[in-house]
Amino acid sequence: MDAPQLIENFLQSLTAGVLTGTIYGLLCVGLTLIFGVMRVINFAQGDFMMLGMYFAFYCFGAIGGQIVFGDVVGPFVAALLAGPAVFIAGLVAHKALIAAVTGTGAAALEAEGHYAQLILTLGLSLVLQNAGLFAFGSAPVSISTPLSYSAWEVGPLYGDRISVFVNQGQTISALLAIGVAVALGLLLGHTRLGRSLRAAADNPRAAIYMGIDVERAYRLAFGFGVGITAIGGGLLASSYPFQPYVGLEYVIVMYAGVVLGGLGSVRGAFFGGLTIGLVQQLSALILPTQLQNTAIFVAFLAIILLRPQGLFGTAARRA
Amino acid sequence: MNAKVSTKGASGKVAKNVSDTFSAQRRVSFGVLGRKRCLTHFSHRWWILAFIALYGVIALFVTNSYQQLIMTVVPVWAVMGLSWNLLSGYSGLISFGHAAFFGIGAYFVVLALIEFDLTPWIGIPIAGVLGAIAGLVIGIPTFRLRGHYFALAMLAYPLALLYVFEWLGYQEVAVPMKREAPAAYMQFADQRVYVFLALAMLLAAMIVTRLVERSRFGRSLLAIKQDETAAEASGIDTLRWKLKAITLSGAMAGVVGGFYAVVLLIVTPPAVFGMLVSAQALVVAMFGGVGTVWGPVIGAATLVPLADMLHAELGHIVPGIQGVIYGLAIIAVVRLAPEGVFWRVRDLLAGTMAERKPAAPAAPTRRNAAASAEHDTSAAPHPSSSARREAAHLSDAVEAVAAEDLPARGAELDRRRRAERLTNAPVVLEVRGLTKAFGGLHAVKDVSLDVREGEILGIIGPNGAGKTTLFNLLNGFTAPDAGRVRLYGEDVTGARPNRICRRGIGRTFQVVKPFARMTVAENVVVGAYVRAATDDDAAALAHAALETVGLAAAADRVAGRLTNRELRLMELARALASQPKLLLLDEILAGLSHDEVRELIDLIARLPDLGITAVIIEHTMHAMVRLVDRFVVLDHGAVLASGDPDTVTRDPAVIEAYLGRKWLEGHARDR
Numbered sequence: 005m006d007a008p009q010l011i012e013n014f015l016q017s018l019t020a021g022v023l024t025g026t027i028y029g030l031l032c033v034g035l036t037l038i039f040g041v042m043r044v045i046n047f048a049q050g051d052f053m054m055l056g057m058y059f060a061f062y063c064f065g066a067i068g069g070q071i072v073f074g075d076v077v078g079p080f081v082a083a084l085l086a087g088p089a090v091f092i093a094g095l096v097a098h099k100a101l102i103a104a105v106t107g108t109g110a111a112a113l114e115a116e117g118h119y120a121q122l123i124l125t126l127g128l129s130l131v132l133q134n135a136g137l138f139a140f141g142s143a144p145v146s147i148s149t150p151l152s153y154s155a156w157e158v159g160p161l162y163g164d165r166i167s168v169f170v171n172q173g174q175t176i177s178a179l180l181a182i183g184v185a186v187a188l189g190l191l192l193g194h195t196r197l198g199r200s201l202r203a204a205a206d207n208p209r210a211a212i213y214m215g216i217d218v219e220r221a222y223r224l225a226f227g228f229g230v231g232i233t234a235i236g237g238g239l240l241a242s243s244y245p246f247q248p249y250v251g252l253e254y255v256i257v258m259y260a261g262v263v264l265g266g267l268g269s270v271r272g273a274f275f276g277g278l279t280i281g282l283v284q285q286l287s288a289l290i291l292p293t294q295l296q297n298t299a300i301f302v303a304f305l306a307i308i309l310l311r312p313q314g315l316f317g318t319a320a321r322r323a
Numbered sequence: 324m325n326a327k328v329s330t331k332g333a334s335g336k337v338a339k340n341v342s343d344t345f346s347a348q349r350r351v352s353f354g355v356l357g358r359k360r361c362l363t364h365f366s367h368r369w370w371i372l373a374f375i376a377l378y379g380v381i382a383l384f385v386t387n388s389y390q391q392l393i394m395t396v397v398p399v400w401a402v403m404g405l406s407w408n409l410l411s412g413y414s415g416l417i418s419f420g421h422a423a424f425f426g427i428g429a430y431f432v433v434l435a436l437i438e439f440d441l442t443p444w445i446g447i448p449i450a451g452v453l454g455a456i457a458g459l460v461i462g463i464p465t466f467r468l469r470g471h472y473f474a475l476a477m478l479a480y481p482l483a484l485l486y487v488f489e490w491l492g493y494q495e496v497a498v499p500m501k502r503e504a505p506a507a508y509m510q511f512a513d514q515r516v517y518v519f520l521a522l523a524m525l526l527a528a529m530i531v532t533r534l535v536e537r538s539r540f541g542r543s544l545l546a547i548k549q550d551e552t553a554a555e556a557s558g559i560d561t562l563r564w565k566l567k568a569i570t571l572s573g574a575m576a577g578v579v580g581g582f583y584a585v586v587l588l589i590v591t592p593p594a595v596f597g598m599l600v601s602a603q604a605l606v607v608a609m610f611g612g613v614g615t616v617w618g619p620v621i622g623a624a625t626l627v628p629l630a631d632m633l634h635a636e637l638g639h640i641v642p643g644i645q646g647v648i649y650g651l652a653i654i655a656v657v658r659l660a661p662e663g664v665f666w667r668v669r670d671l672l673a674g675t676m677a678e679r680k681p682a683a684p685a686a687p688t689r690r691n692a693a694a695s696a697e698h699d700t701s702a703a704p705h706p707s708s709s710a711r712r713e714a715a716h717l718s719d720a721v722e723a724v725a726a727e728d729l730p731a732r733g734a735e736l737d738r739r740r741r742a743e744r745l746t747n748a749p750v751v752l753e754v755r756g757l758t759k760a761f762g763g764l765h766a767v768k769d770v771s772l773d774v775r776e777g778e779i780l781g782i783i784g785p786n787g788a789g790k791t792t793l794f795n796l797l798n799g800f801t802a803p804d805a806g807r808v809r810l811y812g813e814d815v816t817g818a819r820p821n822r823i824c825r826r827g828i829g830r831t832f833q834v835v836k837p838f839a840r841m842t843v844a845e846n847v848v849v850g851a852y853v854r855a856a857t858d859d860d861a862a863a864l865a866h867a868a869l870e871t872v873g874l875a876a877a878a879d880r881v882a883g884r885l886t887n888r889e890l891r892l893m894e895l896a897r898a899l900a901s902q903p904k905l906l907l908l909d910e911i912l913a914g915l916s917h918d919e920v921r922e923l924i925d926l927i928a929r930l931p932d933l934g935i936t937a938v939i940i941e942h943t944m945h946a947m948v949r950l951v952d953r954f955v956v957l958d959h960g961a962v963l964a965s966g967d968p969d970t971v972t973r974d975p976a977v978i979e980a981y982l983g984r985k986w987l988e989g990h991a992r993d994r
Contacts, residue, residue, distance in 0.1 A: 101658075119417060122471055123653055127650040127652070128654065134647045134650065135647060137642045138644075248643075294486055294489055295487065295490050298490075305479050
């Protein structure tokens with residue numbers, strides 16, 4: 005393989021990495037609201053994402069999104085609608101199950117309820133995955149739109165030898181992902197709701213004294229977290245096939261991104277997810293495709309073993 | 324036994340004292356205790372044998388091959404649950420990745436049979452060795468992590484392996500049929516043989532678990548589960564025990580994975596490395612009960628047949644019903660019986676549920692608040708009011724000293740004599756220029772001090788003065804940025820806490836976390852392991868320590884039901900059981916009533932007679948004025964003043980640090 009070919013491959017992977025990475029960034033932003041900000045472990049985050057993907061799939065297909073909004077706009081509308089739908093699912097799940105082990109309920113538990121959260125949401129994850137298998141079947145599906153197959157050609161550069169193709173569907177998805185992430189950042193930083201979420205996470209007891217409904221804050225944060233990840237899932241659904249077990253792979257992607265970005269930072273989580281997307285796509289240059297996921301898992305292990313405080317965080321105080 | 328104990332002790336003097344208190348009479352009472360434990364062990368052994376025998380007899384009469392398969396798979400998952408329990412149930416480090424060991428075992432047995440014609444009779448034991456090696460290789464880096472980070476990291480190993488095996492082209496590997504000599508390749512026409520093989524593995528796993536549970540191994544793991552830092556400070560080499568646990572656990576999972584391949588005949592990456600394998604190991608153990616040999620067995624015997632039968636009946640309509648069953652089981656357990664069915668039933672039978680529950684968490688929660696306040700100045704909720712409280716205490720103390728109320732004339736002379744003797748005593752602990760900053764905040768700044776043998780030194784200071792951080796630097800929890808710590812002239816700076824404990828620095832904590840289900844004696848024994856070669860020696864040291872603090876009568880009581888005072892005494896006994904030369908006491912008087920404080924102070928005052936030098940952190944000077952030989956006052960991480968109680972309590976700088984300049988000026992005006 006000659007040099008221009010190598011450069012082209014690299015640029016192509018880089019482009020793919022940035023585009024998928026941006027959506028991964030949004031997935032991570034959703035998780036960081038739950039894990040980074042509220043310090044609640046949600047193992048079922050990937051399965052809520054799966055719900056979002058199937059919601060978008062059926063919203064586009066069976067329910068008629070395709071007919072109302074057309075092939076081009078339909079998938080994106082469906083993806084964005086997955087947000088509120090899974091938000092409600094998240095509120096219900098939190099109210100029914102998770103509330104007992106978060107917020108004020110967690111204070112009395114061992115390790116601030118982390119173990120209980122981990123195991124409870126593992127159970128939820130198993131139920132969602134297998135209920136999904138029953139409801140949606142095991143065959144992989146995806147949302148196909150004309151944009152999934154069209155690309156802008158950048159180039160030819162360097163005397164016709166290098167050109168990079170930028171997938172249009174993914175580009176629009178990436179831009180939407182950035183938009184949603186920015187909106188969430190503003191919501192957290194500049195609204196009364198955002199402040200009450202952060203206060204409740206910081207010190208549940210003190211927040212109660214300040215008149216904040218801590219249970220509600222945790223419930224909303226959980227709903228927003230899974231809802232935003234579901235939008236990310238909906239955006240991914242038009243370029244990647246998925247099945248009910250898809251969540252497990254992405255739960256690692258998400259935790260890797262969140263930890264990499266440093267806990268508690270929405271911006272850090274977004275860039276953490278972006279980095280993971282880049283690692284995944286660039287690893288394809290040197291590794292066989294089947295090992296792309298292994299590359300992510302290895303990256304995840306390397307991150308939490310070597311820099312558990314994240315790339316952008318500072319050393320936490322221990323002891 | 325006395326002689327043995329005293330030679331084992333690092334400090335002969337301490338050991339002699341301890342062994343003196345340990346009279347023949349007490350040895351008898353401890354013998355009774357030992358025999359009682361033997362009895363429960365005996366009955367456990369019979370229960371295990373009876374269960375295995377019953378299961379075997381039932382298996383003999385089962386002829387339906389589907390039922391035989393289920394009867395084989397139940398012990399398989401019970402062993403998997405026991406393997407998970409050995410690591411996660413006892414040490415509290417939750418593994419989401421036991422499928423890694425299981426899958427390695429399964430693939431090794433199948434591939435070795437195909438490639439090298441290696442019989443599973445040899446392949447399965449080797450699979451165990453590989454599982455053990457995998458445990459060690461995974462454990463060494465991953466044990467740097469704790470809590471949920473450990474769990475998530477463990478998840479990544481089997482999933483990474485899953486894709487590697489798919490990439491290697493082992494999507495579906497079948498066990499080749501050996502028609503000529505099936506038995507030599509562990510292939511039997513009579514399915515019942517597999518049931519018996521599985522049962523034999525279960526018996527072995529249960530015996531191993533019981534041996535671990537009853538020994539220093541299991542107690543050390545439990546100590547880690549309760550409070551890893553405290554375990555480390557009690558001289559337990561936490562990393563070593565955790566590595567042993569994951570190695571043994573990996574071996575068990577490797578063996579059972581290899582056997583599973585032989586039973587199911589086909590191995591695929593998702594079936595052996597998949598999430599459901601790890602989840603199933605975790606779920607059967609947690610459902611049945613963690614930290615006991617029976618938990619995983621109960622869990623597997625309940626959930627495996629339920630899930631399998633429902634799968635057989637409804638699998639074609641409801642795919643994935645197994646996953647739903649395991650998911651619901653674990654949700655139910657977390658919500659209804661967080662420690663599992665076994666403990667729930669046992670508690671109901673014993674009727675202890677109501678009494679035990681509130682005792683344990685209530686005290687620590689309150690103390691936690693104090694602890695975090697001590698850690699971080701900014702976290703202190705109401706600095707002004709706590710300062711005022713401080714002020715009240717200090718002025719009490721000052722007045723007490725000024726009025727010469729507490730130290731009577733004779734005592735005063737006595738104290739002078741003691742002070743003279745102390746100036747000539749050898750230096751136990753030498754601290755020079757110790758500094759530690761967190762971010763921009765200097766928690767401890769250039770602290771130098773000497774502690775002399777037989778001395779009782781009080782370290783006081785307002786909230787956030789760096790007292791606990793100083794202790795953490797002294798016993799190795801935190802590495803200093805600069806400065807040295809020497810114990811009897813030996814440099815111990817930056818050594819690991821269990822090493823420092825071994826060298827002779829013991830410690831108690833602000834937050835007492837007992838092993839609520841264990842007896843007082845069993846709690847204290849954990850502290851003695853560092854000095855004792857055998858479990859008997861450890862029991863003797865523990866009893867002597869209980870004797871010293873006056874808690875011997877409560878030795879057989881369950882720690883979860885102790886009062887705050889008794890908890891403090893028990894923790895003191897645990898620290899004494901390690902026979903320290905130097906004891907660091909972190910706010911040991913907090914939360915005690917006036918009389919209880921008095922009792923504890925009398926006890927601490929006797930430590931020098933036992934050859935133990937003590938350093939006490941307290942929030943307030945109040946009770947300490949009577950007790951200590953010398954005060955060191957910390958403020959903003961630096962030594963503000965040091966000297967005998969009289970001098971220090973009259974030092975204007977000290978008064979200012981506690982009460983603030985304004986108070987001082989106002990006070991001066993009033994005068």
